[in-house]
Amino acid sequence: MELTGAEIAIRCLQEEGTEYVFGYPGGAVLFIYDALFNQDKVKHILVRHEQAAIHAADGYARSTDKVGVALVTSGPGVTNAVTGIATAYMDSIPMVVISGQVPTNYIGEDAFQEVDAVGITRPCVKHNFLVKDARDIAVTMKKAFYLAKSGRPGPVLVDIPKDVSNQKVTFEYPASVSIRSYNPATTAEPAQILEAAKLLLNAKRPMIYAGGGVVLSDASKQLTELVRLLGAPCTNTLMGLGGYPANDKQFVGMLGMHGTLEANMGMQNCDVLLAVGARFDDRVIGNVAHFGEVPRKIIHIDIDPASISKRVKVDVPLVGDVAHVLADLLTAVRSTQQKPDAEALAVWWKQIAEWRSRTSLVYKNSSEVIKPQFVIEKLYEITHGEAFVTSDVGQHQMWAAQYYKFNQPRRWINSGGLGTMGFGLPAAMGVQLAHPGATVACVTGEGSIQMNIQELSTCKQFHLPIKVIALNNRYLGMVRQWQEFFHGNRHSESYMDALPDFVKLAEAYGHVGIRIDSPSDVEGALKEAFARKNELVFMDFRTDPTENVFPMVPGGKGLSEIILAEDL
Amino acid sequence: MRHIISLLMENEAGALSRVAGLFSARGYNIESLTVAATEDPTLSRMTIVTRGSDAVIEQINKQLNKLIDVVSVMDLSDGDHIERELMVVKVRAVGSDREELKRMADIFRGRIIDVSDTSYIIELTGTGSKLDSFLHAIDRELILETVRTGASGIGRGDRILKL
Numbered sequence: 001m002e003l004t005g006a007e008i009a010i011r012c013l014q015e016e017g018t019e020y021v022f023g024y025p026g027g028a029v030l031f032i033y034d035a036l037f038n039q040d041k042v043k044h045i046l047v048r049h050e051q052a053a054i055h056a057a058d059g060y061a062r063s064t065d066k067v068g069v070a071l072v073t074s075g076p077g078v079t080n081a082v083t084g085i086a087t088a089y090m091d092s093i094p095m096v097v098i099s100g101q102v103p104t105n106y107i108g109e110d111a112f113q114e115v116d117a118v119g120i121t122r123p124c125v126k127h128n129f130l131v132k133d134a135r136d137i138a139v140t141m142k143k144a145f146y147l148a149k150s151g152r153p154g155p156v157l158v159d160i161p162k163d164v165s166n167q168k169v170t171f172e173y174p175a176s177v178s179i180r181s182y183n184p185a186t187t188a189e190p191a192q193i194l195e196a197a198k199l200l201l202n203a204k205r206p207m208i209y210a211g212g213g214v215v216l217s218d219a220s221k222q223l224t225e226l227v228r229l230l231g232a233p234c235t236n237t238l239m240g241l242g243g244y245p246a247n248d249k250q251f252v253g254m255l256g257m258h259g260t261l262e263a264n265m266g267m268q269n270c271d272v273l274l275a276v277g278a279r280f281d282d283r284v285i286g287n288v289a290h291f292g293e294v295p296r297k298i299i300h301i302d303i304d305p306a307s308i309s310k311r312v313k314v315d316v317p318l319v320g321d322v323a324h325v326l327a328d329l330l331t332a333v334r335s336t337q338q339k340p341d342a343e344a345l346a347v348w349w350k351q352i353a354e355w356r357s358r359t360s361l362v363y364k365n366s367s368e369v370i371k372p373q374f375v376i377e378k379l380y381e382i383t384h385g386e387a388f389v390t391s392d393v394g395q396h397q398m399w400a401a402q403y404y405k406f407n408q409p410r411r412w413i414n415s416g417g418l419g420t421m422g423f424g425l426p427a428a429m430g431v432q433l434a435h436p437g438a439t440v441a442c443v444t445g446e447g448s449i450q451m452n453i454q455e456l457s458t459c460k461q462f463h464l465p466i467k468v469i470a471l472n473n474r475y476l477g478m479v480r481q482w483q484e485f486f487h488g489n490r491h492s493e494s495y496m497d498a499l500p501d502f503v504k505l506a507e508a509y510g511h512v513g514i515r516i517d518s519p520s521d522v523e524g525a526l527k528e529a530f531a532r533k534n535e536l537v538f539m540d541f542r543t544d545p546t547e548n549v550f551p552m553v554p555g556g557k558g559l560s561e562i563i564l565a566e567d568l
Numbered sequence: 569m570r571h572i573i574s575l576l577m578e579n580e581a582g583a584l585s586r587v588a589g590l591f592s593a594r595g596y597n598i599e600s601l602t603v604a605a606t607e608d609p610t611l612s613r614m615t616i617v618t619r620g621s622d623a624v625i626e627q628i629n630k631q632l633n634k635l636i637d638v639v640s641v642m643d644l645s646d647g648d649h650i651e652r653e654l655m656v657v658k659v660r661a662v663g664s665d666r667e668e669l670k671r672m673a674d675i676f677r678g679r680i681i682d683v684s685d686t687s688y689i690i691e692l693t694g695t696g697s698k699l700d701s702f703l704h705a706i707d708r709e710l711i712l713e714t715v716r717t718g719a720s721g722i723g724r725g726d727r728i729l730k731l
Contacts (some may be wrong), residue, residue, distance in 0.1 A: 122589050127636040306631050478639060
């Protein structure tokens with residue numbers, strides 16, 4: 001049977017079980033949109049800006065274990081998508097982006113809406129393809145999905161020129177595909193696993209540091225089992241939150257620039273560190289040299305060999321899929337018949353308890369002005385810790401990460417690596433579509449929300465009852481905080497003037513808007529909003545404009561150079 | 569430390585720019601880069617000369633391996649290898665210089681491959697430092713233009729980079 005390239009592209013999505021494609025039409029993708037129109041298996045979500053299409057596909061992928069799919073046109077369609085693609089790339093999110101391209105005989109002529117999509121996305125995709133013949137579409141799409149999901153996941157772009165999407169060829173979808181130059185590891189070397197097990201069992205001050213790889217690999221169960229078996233403290237990175245249950249007594253909170261004292265001090269002072277699907281990011285360990293001042297053995301589980309010994313030299317590399325390797329490590333630990341050193345652990349936990357007793361996340365609540373931390377605490381209570389929480393980027397993101405206790409993976413959806421403002425609302429759309437009945441909250445600020453506020457329109461069209469929690473402090477808060485600490489308190493361009501009336505704005509888009517000025521109204525407003533199951537509610541919380549995020553490890557400093565609120 | 573890295577990659581449009589882009593994006597330096605198809609037309613072989621600490625070289629190897637189009641990578645500097653570069657030099661050759669340049673070309677086992685009334689074109693192969701030596705050995709004023717390919721490398725004996 002002969003099909004057009006466009007029909008083949010859509011058939012491939014059907015074969016891959018794609019539920020939703022997030023996109024925006026344009027000249028170069030008209031044939032593909034026509035093919036979409038003529039079927040009803042793949043549903044299209046029309047966003048209002050291509051960046052949002054990518055973030056929505058991204059949110060969909062992060063909250064499920066599926067590949068997110070987006071469709072954009074050539075030229076500005078692609079360039080608008082780049083921020084979203086780079087966001088997904090930094091956080092290793094599986095995604096396939098189909099972009100239209102000008103017809104093959106126009107390529108290179110500076111045609112209308114032409115951009116070198118493969119060139120412009122090259123540094124921020126796992127791989128990309130320009131398909132020059134419709135006969136190659138099926139196998140390319142198969143490869144794209146395979147690459148996106150396997151190994152260290154990531155976005156893959158498939159660029160299809162307009163004439164190729166209209167070219168008729170025979171369609172056959174390959175059942176599987178192999179790429180000779182691509183063989184991601186799944187399991188690590190048994191000898192190294194045993195060495196890691198022995199190191200962990202003989203540790204006096206063990207620490208387990210788990211990142212986004214645990215979430216991506218769906219390895220929470222194995223991680224939790226190992227942490228309990230070893231009796232060691234466990235910390236999660238910003239990307240790993242929910243990978244280990246936050247309410248567990250062995251959890252010491254998030255680490256890093258705004259991590260807890262106990263997590264950062266534990267990380268700095270441990271003698272054996274097990275890093276699981278994490279990459280020793282600058283926001284996590286701060287100053288590498290300072291981190292290296294304390295001798296410790298490091299075991300690192302990661303599917304990407306290039307992540308190992310990139311910033312910090314690793315003693316025992318375990319390259320493989322996190323879930324696989326953790327399962328093997330569990331078996332190895334049990335096989336030794338050795339128990340962790342209970343005496344040493346007791347001393348270690350006593351030290352940790354001492355750090356914990358400093359209650360580094362404590363903040364001074366107020367009856368006059370709304371404290372942003374208080375809003376997140378109430379959000380946690382009212383949603384029973386079961387909501388999907390997306391966030392934008394800035395202070396509100398850190399407060400959400402610190403005060404919402406994520407007990408399950410894939411519930412915390414944020415742009416960790418790239419730090420993309422404007423991520424939260426469109427990501428929440430993808431999450432809500434993936435989980436229709438679920439409670440989805442988007443924690444944002446008045447700065448971030450305005451970077452993709454047009455998506456309130458998409459939410460209306462597709463009946464997405466997201467709860468937007470805007471912590472509105474009239475400042476680009478994190479910028480203001482850094483200016484306060486490091487730039488003589490000169491608020492250069494960090495004040496948000498001429499803000500819209502968010503209540504009216506929400507109403508203009510057909511949603512419900514609530515403005516909350518007083519701490520005593522916080523709980524009531526949240527309850528009212530979450531009771532409106534079928535409506536999007538935009539909550540404009542007027543929060544304390546002077547509040548800062550603590551603890552803080554200043555940029556370039558070491559983990560033990562952490563500043564607590566009480567220090568100032 | 570100077571390292572010479574060999575790699576096989578898919579002979580596809582854009583593969584070269586993925587490698588070049590990786591080096592610029594991650595701030596690795598490239599002293600030279602040569603590439604051409606192999607006896608198997610689906611594969612290209614590239615030789616990259618770079619410099620960096622052990623940690624940087626380790627990352628370069630890993631990051632190259634991570635590129636989907638890259639089939640295999642070998643750091644030739646890890647063992648015995650041979651390295652060759654081709655240089656073609658056009659020199660001004662008039663009067664007594666003609667004889668002298670011919671003599672120098674012979675000493676360096678170069679060949680004169682083009683002759684005009686006023687110039688020679690000399691072809692030389694060898695390691696980069698041999699080519700440098702030749703340029704130092706002749707009168708700098710006589711050099712009209714030079715073109716060098718950059719190093720190509722191959723492992724000795726059993727060190728074979730294959731699919």
